[in-house]
Amino acid sequence: MTAVQTIGTGRSTGGDEPAGPTRGERISALAQQHGALVTLVVAVIAASLSFGTFLTTDNLGNMAVSSAFLAVVALGMTFVIITGGIDLSVGSLFALGGVLGAWGSRYGTLVALLLPLAVCGLIGLVNGLLIARARLAPFIVTLASLLAARGILLAITHEGATTYLVDDTSFFAHLGQDKLLGVGVPVWITVALFVLGAVVLRRSRFGQYVYAVGGNEDAAALMGAPVARTKTAVYALSGVCAGLAGALNAAWLVSGVTILGSGMELEAISAVVIGGTLLTGGFGFISGSLVGVLLLKVIQNVINQIGSLDSAYQQVVSGAFLAAVVIAQTWLGRRRRML
Amino acid sequence: MTDLALRRTSYDRDRLLRLLQEYGVYAGVAVLILANIAFTPHFLSAENFRTQAVQVAPVLIVALGMALAIGSEGVDLSVGSVMALSTSLVSLYLGYGVWIALITAVIGGIVVGVANGSLIAFIGVQPIVATLALMVAGRGVALVLLPQLKDIHDPGMASLGSGDVLGIPYLVLIAAALALVVAFTVRRTTFGRQLLAIGDSRPAAQLAGLPVRRVLILVYVCSGVLAAFAGVLASARLQASDPTSLGSLMELSAITAVVVGGTPLSGGRIRIGGTVAGAVLIQLLTATLIKHDLPPSWTQIAQAVVIVLAVYAARERGKR
Numbered sequence: 001m002t003a004v005q006t007i008g009t010g011r012s013t014g015g016d017e018p019a020g021p022t023r024g025e026r027i028s029a030l031a032q033q034h035g036a037l038v039t040l041v042v043a044v045i046a047a048s049l050s051f052g053t054f055l056t057t058d059n060l061g062n063m064a065v066s067s068a069f070l071a072v073v074a075l076g077m078t079f080v081i082i083t084g085g086i087d088l089s090v091g092s093l094f095a096l097g098g099v100l101g102a103w104g105s106r107y108g109t110l111v112a113l114l115l116p117l118a119v120c121g122l123i124g125l126v127n128g129l130l131i132a133r134a135r136l137a138p139f140i141v142t143l144a145s146l147l148a149a150r151g152i153l154l155a156i157t158h159e160g161a162t163t164y165l166v167d168d169t170s171f172f173a174h175l176g177q178d179k180l181l182g183v184g185v186p187v188w189i190t191v192a193l194f195v196l197g198a199v200v201l202r203r204s205r206f207g208q209y210v211y212a213v214g215g216n217e218d219a220a221a222l223m224g225a226p227v228a229r230t231k232t233a234v235y236a237l238s239g240v241c242a243g244l245a246g247a248l249n250a251a252w253l254v255s256g257v258t259i260l261g262s263g264m265e266l267e268a269i270s271a272v273v274i275g276g277t278l279l280t281g282g283f284g285f286i287s288g289s290l291v292g293v294l295l296l297k298v299i300q301n302v303i304n305q306i307g308s309l310d311s312a313y314q315q316v317v318s319g320a321f322l323a324a325v326v327i328a329q330t331w332l333g334r335r336r337r338m339l
Numbered sequence: 340m341t342d343l344a345l346r347r348t349s350y351d352r353d354r355l356l357r358l359l360q361e362y363g364v365y366a367g368v369a370v371l372i373l374a375n376i377a378f379t380p381h382f383l384s385a386e387n388f389r390t391q392a393v394q395v396a397p398v399l400i401v402a403l404g405m406a407l408a409i410g411s412e413g414v415d416l417s418v419g420s421v422m423a424l425s426t427s428l429v430s431l432y433l434g435y436g437v438w439i440a441l442i443t444a445v446i447g448g449i450v451v452g453v454a455n456g457s458l459i460a461f462i463g464v465q466p467i468v469a470t471l472a473l474m475v476a477g478r479g480v481a482l483v484l485l486p487q488l489k490d491i492h493d494p495g496m497a498s499l500g501s502g503d504v505l506g507i508p509y510l511v512l513i514a515a516a517l518a519l520v521v522a523f524t525v526r527r528t529t530f531g532r533q534l535l536a537i538g539d540s541r542p543a544a545q546l547a548g549l550p551v552r553r554v555l556i557l558v559y560v561c562s563g564v565l566a567a568f569a570g571v572l573a574s575a576r577l578q579a580s581d582p583t584s585l586g587s588l589m590e591l592s593a594i595t596a597v598v599v600g601g602t603p604l605s606g607g608r609i610r611i612g613g614t615v616a617g618a619v620l621i622q623l624l625t626a627t628l629i630k631h632d633l634p635p636s637w638t639q640i641a642q643a644v645v646i647v648l649a650v651y652a653a654r655e656r657g658k659r
Contacts, residue, residue, distance in 0.1 A: 086467065130647065134651060136647070136650050136651065137604050137650065139414070139467065139604070140594075140598060140604060140646060140647075140650050141647065141650075143591060143594065143595075143646065144642075144643040144644075144646040144647045145643065146591070146643075147591065147639045147640070147642050147643040147646075148639065148640050148643035148644075150636075150639055151636040151637065151638070151639030151640035151643065152636070152640065153636075154634065154635060154636030154639070155634065155636040155637070155640075159634050159635060159636060266471055266474070266475060269468075269471065270471075270475075273468065279465055279467070279468055280465075311482075312479050312480075312481075312482035312483045312486065313479065313483060314479065315475050315476060315478055315479025315482070316476050316479035316480055316483065317479075318475050318476070318479075319472045319473060319474070319475035319476025319477070319479060320472075320476055322468075322471070322472040322475065323458065323469070323472035323473075323476070326458075326462075326464050326468050326469070326472065327458070327462050327464065330462050330463050330464050331462070
């Protein structure tokens with residue numbers, strides 16, 4: 001929290017500002033930090049009042065598990081976006097991770113988990129090297145790896161014709177499908193990863209570098225932060241997260257579905273942005289991304305429950321919602337700068 | 340002597356890189372054509388040229404709009420969804436005649452363009468995010484209007500899709516005409532100059548008193564209208580409206596064509612000739628790999644490599 005606030009106010013005020021933010025600035029900052037959470041609470045209350053089926057254990061459990069995979073992807077994306085970058089390849093890496101996980105599961109759970117992590121992490125590392133060392137635009141590099149990863153995926157599934165199945169008695173399948181205290185194992189894994197991610201971002205030196213690079217790259221370099229290494233690391237991390245999410249998803253579905261993940265990069269970016277992380281870099285939170293994912297999933301769930309509406313409306317609402325959040329964020333950000 | 344010699348070699352190297360960046364895409368197209376003439380049977384047939392040209396036309400039209408957006412230091416991710424929207428609108432309004440259908444599709448493109456442009460110009464949202472929102476919402480609206488694939492039975496659309504003049508398909512003529520119009524706009528009009536000035540440096544353009552907001556909105560309207568045109572033409576070629584898959588991943592192909600064609604992502608410069616060559620290069624690459632029985636997966640990997648190489652070449656120049 002300290003890192004964010006220091007950087008946030010440091011950017012918004014001049015050097016000779018008296019100590020402590022003004023009231024208006026504090027309200028703006030609060031709205032920016034917790035706006036998504038407030039919206040989520042309102043949405044959940046409205047949904048549970050409108051639909052008796054919303055607050056059932058089944059519905060909540062399904063929502064939690066299906067949120068978990070997107071949340072893991074969004075976790076890596078949060079790091080990338082805080083450095084001021086973007087990763088468009090995560091949807092493809094998610095699908096690739098799923099297929100590799102399902103294929104690898106015949107050689108045991110360890111292979112099923114390590115293979116996707118290694119391959120997707122390696123592609124993420126290449127992304128990072130091209131962005132940090134060769135100084136290519138993140139947008140274009142990850143666009144290229146989006147295509148390349150989908151190409152690799154098609155190549156190992158014989159142009160999408162082969163679907164690898166996971167033996168549903170294997171430990172890997174149990175990892176995806178079992179429940180612990182009534183909550184799916186993938187959800188527990190996700191929660192653990194988020195706690196870990198938040199600690200790393202807030203308390204570790206690496207986390208400080210991530211904020212510093214996103215805040216002002218030149219200043220970070222002058223400060224002695226390893227800019228290139230930090231950037232490379234966040235893209236590798238994002239690749240690992242996407243691969244892991246794909247593998248867990250394959251364990252849950254007991255098969256590596258090749259058509260998954262297209263458009264997931266957009267969902268993940270939306271979730272991160274809705275959670276209050278600024279696309280300009282230097283400012284953001286892990287917890288916000290989780291709230292963003294839950295908010296997107298609640299909206300989808302509500303739309304599904306309104307039987308007459310189909311998934312097309314989901315897209316309309318999600319898009320409109322993203323636009324509204326970004327408008328609000330930009331407006332609040334401008335207000336903060338002016339104050 | 341060493342000093343002079345060193346300076347000379349680095350100058351030569353710079354010039355070589357610049358030449359490569361400027362004309363590399365044309366060289367690529369030439370190499371692919373020569374390789375195909377040598378190794379692909381039946382490549383040199385009118386029929387084959389026709390097929391390739393008809394396939395490249397919609398991509399090129401979308402890429403022209405994308406070039407304008409990228410030249411203004413933006414990007415338009417919503418183009419694929421605009422194509423889907425326009426194909427839905429065509430199906431819905433074809434009963435009133437081809438012209439009415441075309442006009443409604445174009446109005447759809449204008450509406451999306453105004454929305455994109457307003458978010459970017461007035462509210463200050465980053466182009467990636469603004470057009471991302473409309474990309475998600477746009478396809479949703481297209482699917483609400485027309486939930487599934489619908490065949491088009493209309494003689495006007497049929498002739499638009501498969502008719503020709505002196506053996507040149509309408510689609511190709513329209514794409515070529517639009518490319519000329521956009522090239523003229525970029526080079527010779529006030530709008531074009533203002534667009535490039537804004538892409539070069541928006542603060543400077545603002546200080547110089549250029550109508551930045553108006554120009555930016557117009558840029559995204561142009562992109563939307565061109566994408567809507569492409570949607571109509573693609574539906575005419577397929578003789579069907581398919582809002583689920585029409586235009587999906589089109590934003591990637593269009594960005595690739597523009598970037599491979601030598602337009603820098605940092606804005607301020609637009610190369611329409613390069614964009615045309617870029618679109619042709621990608622189409623030829625795909626066609627060549629498929630002709631030689633390499634699976635579609637390889638084309639995606641090849642496309643990725645081409646993108647990275649093109650951007651890497653551009654980087655060397657951008658650094659100076």
